[in-house]
Amino acid sequence: MTSTAAVAIEIPEGRVNFFVRGRVAMLGLIAAESTIFTIFVVAYLFYLGKSLTGPTPKDVLEPPILFSICLLSSSLTIHAAIKQLRRGNSKAFVIWWLATIALGGAFLYGTAREWYRLIYVHGLTISTNVFGTTYYSLVGLHGFHVIVGLILLSTVMIFALFGAIKPAHCERLDVLSLYWHFVDVIWIIVFTVVYVIGR
Template sequence: MSAIPIPVHQVDQPAEWTQPYKGRVGMYCLIAAESAIFAIFVVAYVFYLGKSMYGPTPGQVLEVPIFNTICLLSSSITIWLAEHALEHNRIKRFGAFWAVTIVLGSIFMIGTGMEWNKLIYHDGLTITTNVFGTTYYSLVGLHASHVIVGLLMLLAVLVFTLMGHMKEEHAERVKTLALYWHFVDAIWVVVFTVVYVIGR
């Protein structure tokens, strides 16, 4: 018996491969590189724990920044809500959640500034005081610099939103930027654990 021919339209066709969004790929590469840098600073901080020849020590001067941490981690929720709003073309809702994200990030930075002010002028801990001061300001300062960069980018998007230039078709770009902010929040979990939990 001869084989029954299968109609062409019934033959399974392989799914067509679509090129991923270049901006997202670039952001993943940036996050990978930045993660390696942070890993080096974290390892250095852990390695030099307790090796300062004189004070002050972490247990003497560090206070756990619970409020600052809550604000920063909450900003990951608000930026996700902003992403969701833009996907559904709710521009005002997007702008509101985006602005709240900036406020939460700014509160975190203000809290960091207040902490550093206390450490420097009240406790006498500077980057040259001892090994703890060097590794602390290097690690926490590295994270703070990333938060500042993130806030500047978020602020630029908010300006475009207020000027009426933000549209639903920009959702993919916004998601790419949000990836960076989520990365900054995730890194803080590591820094918080190493510096304020293990390090004390």
């Protein structure tokens, strides 16, 4: 005759539960956003070289290598920030978190500068030709996601400056960092499609 025994595992109230739910929700969002990006990437590749008028990608695009390095480096700084917070070093957390925001901001500045050059020097707008339409749609979609990420990161920074971010919040920040890593990975794909394959 066998007997079954229930084993109870104590979980701190709200901690692991939020982490699991938050991570699942963020992964669901990332999956949905990945689908949208896939559609835009496929459209860009499908219409590549089909513009009847100039300018063409080869004529006007210059790979934003420096600003790409800034964005990709921000994945390292956000990881370092959360690692420092786990150790209870709030000051180092603020420095690394601020570095993440600065690197993301530098990338957005680079995008704005490139768009200014394309519009006012080369006359490429979203309505100039098919290339202009697909380029601004794809790169603009990514830029929008960077802006959303920077708003979220800046909100955390405001709370941190008032001393409201504690090591207990690391799980929540881990979930937020997933979004930022996603933005960085998407840029690798967009950069490859637009500035390598597309030229």
